Amino acid sequence: MKKAILLVILLSSFSVFSQKVKLELNLKKGETYLQNSNIESLVHQNVNGVDVDVKMNIQSLSSFLVLEELENGYLTKCTIEKIATSVNMPGNSVTLSSEDESALDPTSKFYRLLKTESFLVTISKKGKVISFENLDSLFDRTFKKGDFSNLEAAQLKQIFEASFNEKKLRGSMEIITKIFPGNNKNKIGDTWEFDYEIITNTNVHVNSKYTLTEIDKKKTYTIEGNGTMKTDPNADFIPTNGFYAKPNLSGTIKSIISIDAKTGWIIKSTIIQELDGNTEIKTTPEGPVEMKVPMKTTTETIITDI
Numbered sequence: 001m002k003k004a005i006l007l008v009i010l011l012s013s014f015s016v017f018s019q020k021v022k023l024e025l026n027l028k029k030g031e032t033y034l035q036n037s038n039i040e041s042l043v044h045q046n047v048n049g050v051d052v053d054v055k056m057n058i059q060s061l062s063s064f065l066v067l068e069e070l071e072n073g074y075l076t077k078c079t080i081e082k083i084a085t086s087v088n089m090p091g092n093s094v095t096l097s098s099e100d101e102s103a104l105d106p107t108s109k110f111y112r113l114l115k116t117e118s119f120l121v122t123i124s125k126k127g128k129v130i131s132f133e134n135l136d137s138l139f140d141r142t143f144k145k146g147d148f149s150n151l152e153a154a155q156l157k158q159i160f161e162a163s164f165n166e167k168k169l170r171g172s173m174e175i176i177t178k179i180f181p182g183n184n185k186n187k188i189g190d191t192w193e194f195d196y197e198i199i200t201n202t203n204v205h206v207n208s209k210y211t212l213t214e215i216d217k218k219k220t221y222t223i224e225g226n227g228t229m230k231t232d233p234n235a236d237f238i239p240t241n242g243f244y245a246k247p248n249l250s251g252t253i254k255s256i257i258s259i260d261a262k263t264g265w266i267i268k269s270t271i272i273q274e275l276d277g278n279t280e281i282k283t284t285p286e287g288p289v290e291m292k293v294p295m296k297t298t299t300e301t302i303i304t305d306i
Helices: 002-018 106-114 138-145 150-163 166-177
Strands: 032-047 050-069 073-089 092-097 118-124 129-133 191-199 203-215 220-231 238-240 243-260 266-282 291-304
Touching: 073 106, 092 106, 106 138, 106 150, 129 166, 138 150, 166 191, 166 266, 203 243, 220 266, 243 291
Parallel strands: none
Antiparallel strands: 032 050, 032 291, 050 073, 073 092, 073 118, 118 129, 191 203, 203 220, 220 243, 238 243, 243 266, 266 291
């Protein structure tokens, strides 16, 4: 009897590990899929022997309405449902939110107007962002709905267009969605690899290796990722508060991703990035490097579908 039970257990285990599944998006026209994001960052710097910690948090909720099912992907309407940011640094703390109806500052007003706006995203079944539409006019449409002075509008437009342009948005979306292998059938233990760029204030090269670690055909598939990150050593210096700066950072990225077995949509994704190095400082673009500020950053991103 014990041998028979052991045989059943062994056969069941073999069956699980030999199952092959198709890892890709399988969305339906007319359905809406949610992406709830919470990003916590800690930046540690040592400036002239003084330790300075800056904590940042970005929370957002976006909805993706599938307008069309294409041959190899989907045309979706992305709507910003809510957004909030906070920064805590020595001597200063600022929190801004689209949900704070009483806030009169220009950024909060802008957030409140932005949360009703949308743009189109075409995404492949493998999670690659193919194109955007109506993104270039997003901020102009938002400003027209509000009462902003010319100076406020110019300052906000400069800030948000620098951080919410097509290249940066593509990178921030694909670090979440571009996780599926090129082949159509995968079993537990299968691995695949991606090289890509994240565009932030500078270019960051990422190499990630993913492994399918768990299959539950009725509910979820689990994918784990491990990789490396490195800023572009040939990047330009960036104007920052009257100076010019260039980060030189490298480190690791780790992720655990649970996706819906039926739709391929992310149920929960936890991504941890750790970078270490320094920031070079100049007073003029052509001048010599006058200071190197040691820097460490830790960023935890949690994505859920609710």
